[in-house]
Amino acid sequence: MDEDLKAYTAFQTTQGLMEFNYMPFGWSTAACTFQRAMLDTLGKLPFVVSNFDDVLIFSKSWEEHLEHIEKTFSALREAGFTVKPSKTIVGCEHINFLGHIVGKGQLKPDxxxxxxxxxxxxxxxxxxxxxxxxxxxxxxxxxxxxxxxxxxxxxxxxxx
Structure with missing residues (x-):
């Protein structure tokens, strides 16, 4: 969250005034704001599709895929996002993405x-x-x- 905006999230507790460092869940604009941030971060990468925190990277070859992963992770890192390794799947030929099976140039319903x-x-x-x-x-x-x-x-x- 931008330093300038933290003051707008302030609330009083018995331990003093507190401010959020990150956008809290439940705010009415949180989802839209997050999706906009993802689009701003990854929107110029033609090999990436994202929906909130689900990011799909597609490539024609393994070598190209490694380059795409590096570029995607670099863009996320520069924007202040982190990637959790335990939630990361790398190098699969087909994947379930938003209720569809995607892979090898095909899109099928799950x-x-x-x-x-x-x-x-x-x-x-x-x-x-x-x-x-x-x-x-x-x-x-x-x-x-x-x-x-x-x-x-x-x-x-x-x-x-």
């Missing part, structure tokens, strides 16, 4: 997620219909003619 869709109970309320549509909509790119298939549920959701 089989565990599609299994949940196949095993869904028939929705009985508008709220359940909206929820089912939202889940299905996430994977619409993998379903040919999705709009036509989902049309009956969409109409059901819209009925008064």
């Amino acid at each position: 089989e565990n997620k599609t299994k949940k869709i196949r095993n869904l109970k028939v929705p009985t309320t508008k709220k359940e219909v909206r929820s089912v549509l939202g889940l299905m909509n996430y994977y619409r790119r993998f379903v040919h003619n999705f709009s036509a298939i989902a049309q009956p549920l969409t109409e059901l959701k819209s009925k008064e």
Whole structure:
């Protein structure tokens, strides 16, 4: 957190005035601020995709991948971010990223997620219909003619 901003996080305790050194969880703008910081840090690296603290580095060869890792870690370090080795997976050909299996130039839905869709109970309320549509909509790119298939549920959701 910038030194100039720490004063705005101050709060009084029995031990005196305290200020946050890092953005606290739960602040309404924390997620947006963090994502913006990640985009500012990694956005110019064409081989990186990030979503909050999930960072995906992709490369065409192992040598290139090592270079990409070094550039990514350097950018994160310069911006004041740290990388936890126990949460780092390096050099895999396929990985689950945001509910998709990504690797070797392919993008597929995660089989565990599609299994949940196949095993869904028939929705009985508008709220359940909206929820089912939202889940299905996430994977619409993998379903040919999705709009036509989902049309009956969409109409059901819209009925008064």
